Amino acid sequence: MATPRLMLINAFSLAPGAYALRPHSGTREDLVMDYANVAPLLAGVEWDVHAGAPATHGQWPVETKEEFMMVGVNRLPLVREACESGRFDAVVLLGGGDPGYPEAREIGRRYGIPVTSCAHAQMHIAVTQGHRFSIIDISETHNAQMANLVVGYRFTEHCASIRNVNFPLPRPAHQGEQSIAREKALALSGQPSAMLEAAVAAAEAAIEEDGAESIILGCSASYWMQPFLQQRLKEMGWSIPVLEGYRSAVALAKLLVSLGLDASGIAFPSDQPRRWRARKPV
Incomplete structure (x- = not known):
């Protein structure tokens, strides 16, 4: 089998000095947040x-529906460019809220190229692990986006809950003391992290109270917690998988390439399909 060729596309890029949680320039490794966690899945892959795309919603990370819509539209030309280039077998959209994902899939379908995204991939992988999953997410506003995705992806039967640890993204509207960057740095240095402790408590409540059989992390700014949360739950006696979006989306892209699949032409019809249905079920 030929080596798969993947194009990873971030949701947006910010200007220097903006409210940033990852570099917006540098090596390709620099541009993949928490690259060390994703690196094993990219080994042997081109x-x-x-x-x-440069942010037009403002110089801060995305949380509101308006912002998700704007960055989704902005990165569709990048998806089309990657598909038209002939250089890639699949496109992976980075970012926990999946901005522009259905539309990107429609573009990919025209070229026979699969497109994957973080929340969508996590949910599908989660239901291979058990019937019900819970999402551990960062803020009330971001929770609303994740809830929309659960409904849009038709996973309402499988989603046990969305639990909020209340560590919002750095943005003008958030001037609280909770800092995702600081909590991440504390955990990586082996010190106690309030955000991680909140995630552990939320995950255990999801297991005991909501019936979760797997755990999903909502925002990509929280994906750094995956190995820590997985280990902590294991130490507490819980045998439950904890997923994060970057690895899930990359793994699903590789699987689709190996199977020779992109997306259903019924779900994403071309402009003039050879066959059409007189009735579409909902």
């Missing part, structure tokens, strides 16, 4: 990454 891959490139785009920093993302």
Whole structure:
């Protein structure tokens, strides 16, 4: 089998000095947040990454529906460019809220190229692990986006809950003391992290109270917690998988390439399909 060629596309790029949680320039490894966690899945793969289209919603990370819509529209030309280039077998959209994903799949279908994204991939992998999953997410506003995705992807039967640890993204509207960057740095240095402790408590409540059989992390800014949360739950006696979006989306892209699949032409019809249905079930 030929080596798969993947294009990873970030949701957006910010100007220098903005409210940033990852570099927006540098090497390709720099542009993949928490690259060390994703690196094993990219080994033996030809891959490139785009920093993302310049942000037009403001110089801060995305949380509101308006912002998700704007960055989704902005990165569709990047998806089309990657598909038209002939250099890639699949496109992976980075970012926990999946901005522009259905539309990107429609573009990919025209070229026979699969497109994957973080929340969508996590949910599908989660239901191979058990019937019900819970999402551990960062803020009330971001929870609303994740809830929309659960409904849109038709996973309401499988989603046990969305639990909020209340560590919002760095943005003008958030001037609280909770800092995702600081909590991540504390955990990586072996010190106690309030965000991680909140995630552990939320995950255990999801297991005991909501019936979760696997755990999903909502925002990509929280994906750094995956190995820590997985280990902590194991130490507490819980045998439950904890997923994060980057690895899930990359793994699913590789699987689709190996199977020779992109997306159903019924779900994403061409402009003038050879056959059409007189009735579409909902």
